[in-house]
Amino acid sequence: MADEELQAWSQAWTSAPAPEAGLSAMKRKDLLMLRLIVGGDLLGCIGCLALALWLVFARGDSTALVVAAGMAVLAVAGFAFLGWNWRGLWADAGSTARAYLATALARHAARRRWLAFCWWIGALEVLFFGGVILWRWRSGVATERVLDVTLFSLAIVAAAAWTLQWIAQKERRTGTELARMQADIDAED
Amino acid sequence: MERREREQHFGQALAEHGAALARLVAAYERRPALREELLQEIALALWQALPAFRGEASLKTFVLRVATNRAMTHLARRPPATLDIEAAQGIADDSPSPQAVAEQQHAAAALQRAVAELSLPLKQVMSLALEGLGTGEIAEVLGISESNAAVRLHRGKALVRARLGGQHG
Numbered sequence: 192m193a194d195e196e197l198q199a200w201s202q203a204w205t206s207a208p209a210p211e212a213g214l215s216a217m218k219r220k221d222l223l224m225l226r227l228i229v230g231g232d233l234l235g236c237i238g239c240l241a242l243a244l245w246l247v248f249a250r251g252d253s254t255a256l257v258v259a260a261g262m263a264v265l266a267v268a269g270f271a272f273l274g275w276n277w278r279g280l281w282a283d284a285g286s287t288a289r290a291y292l293a294t295a296l297a298r299h300a301a302r303r304r305w306l307a308f309c310w311w312i313g314a315l316e317v318l319f320f321g322g323v324i325l326w327r328w329r330s331g332v333a334t335e336r337v338l339d340v341t342l343f344s345l346a347i348v349a350a351a352a353w354t355l356q357w358i359a360q361k362e363r364r365t366g367t368e369l370a371r372m373q374a375d376i377d378a379e380d
Numbered sequence: 381m382e383r384r385e386r387e388q389h390f391g392q393a394l395a396e397h398g399a400a401l402a403r404l405v406a407a408y409e410r411r412p413a414l415r416e417e418l419l420q421e422i423a424l425a426l427w428q429a430l431p432a433f434r435g436e437a438s439l440k441t442f443v444l445r446v447a448t449n450r451a452m453t454h455l456a457r458r459p460p461a462t463l464d465i466e467a468a469q470g471i472a473d474d475s476p477s478p479q480a481v482a483e484q485q486h487a488a489a490a491l492q493r494a495v496a497e498l499s500l501p502l503k504q505v506m507s508l509a510l511e512g513l514g515t516g517e518i519a520e521v522l523g524i525s526e527s528n529a530a531v532r533l534h535r536g537k538a539l540v541r542a543r544l545g546g547q548h549g
Binding site for chain 2: 197200203
C-alpha cells in the first residue's frame with residue numbers, strides 16, 4: 192500500500208529529464224571543443240587572407256604590401272597546420288572506453304600541438320607587427336595613430352594570451368584524467 | 381575480467397544506467413557546475429571497479445553502489461553549500477513549465493528537491509529506492525542491515541511526503 196506511493200514517486204523520479212552521463216557527455220564536449228578550435232582557426236586564416244588581399248588592392252603602399260605579405264604567410268602556415276594537425280581526428284569516438292580513450296588521447300595531443308603552434312604564431316605576430324609599428328613610428332609616417340594602434344594590438348595580444356592560458360590549464364586537467372584511465376588500461380595488458 | 385568484457389560492461393552500464401546515474405548525481409550534488417564533474421568521477425570509478433563485478437548482484441545494483449560511494453567521496457571533498465542561487469536555478473531549469481508534460485516534470489523536480497534536502501543516510505536510501513531497488517538491494521549497496529534500510533526508507537518517505545505536502549500547501 193505504502194508502496195503505491197513509492198512507485199508513483201519512483202515513476203516521477205525516473206521520468207525526470209536527466210543530463211547525459213559519463214562517456215557520452217565527454218564525447219560530446221570533446222567534439223564541441225574540436226569544432227570550436229578548427230572553426231575558429233579556419234575563420235582566422237580566411238580573415239587573414241581577406242585582409243591581406245584588401246591591403247594589396249585597396250591600399251597598395253609599401254607598408255601595406257609588407258603587412259599583407261606577412262599576413263598571407265601566417266594564413267598559409269595556419270591552413271597547412273590545420274590540415275596536418277587535425278587529420279583523422281573527426282571519426283566518432285565509439286561506444287567503448289578504449290575507443291573513446293584512443294580518440295580522446297589523439298585529440299588531446301593535437302590540442303597541445305595546436306596550443307604550441309598558437310604561442311609560436313602569436314610570438315611571431317608580436318615581433319612582426321611590433322616591427323612594422325616601430326618602423327612606421329621611426330620613419331615618421333602616420334605617427335598620430337601609432338599609440339592607438341599599439342594599445343589596440345596590446346589588448347588583442349593580452350586577450351589571446353589569456354584565452355590560450357585558460358585552454359592550456361583545461362588541457363592539463365584533461366591530460367591528467369586521460370592518463371589515469373590509460374594507466375589503468377595499461378595495467379591490464 | 382578480461383579487458384573486452386570490462387569494456388562491454390562499461391558501455392552497457394553507461395548506456396542502460398546513465399540516466400539513473402545522472403539522477404543520483406542530481407540528488408547528491410545540487411550545484412549544476414559540479415554535477416558534470418561528479419558524473420565523470422563516477423564514470424572513472426566505475427571503470428576502475430568493474431573487475432570486481434562478478435555478476436552476483438545485478439549490474440544496476442553494482443553501478444549504483446559505485447556511484448553512491450563515489451558521491452560520498454565527492455561530498456567529503458566538496459561539502460554542499462546551503463541552498464544557493466546557482467543550485468536553485470539549476471533545479472528550476474530542470475522543470476520547464478508548459479502544460480501536461482511540464483506538470484510531471486514539475487513533480488519530478490519537486491521530488492528531486494525534497495530528496496536532495498534529506499540528511500545523507502536518508503538520501504542514500506531514498507535515491508536508491510526511487511531507482512527501483514528493494515530494501516534487500518539497498519542494504520547490500522550501503523552495507524547495512526535490511527531492517528536498518530527499511531527503517532531509513534520509512535523515515536525518508538515520511539520526510540519527503542511532508543516536504544511535498546508543504547510545497548503543495
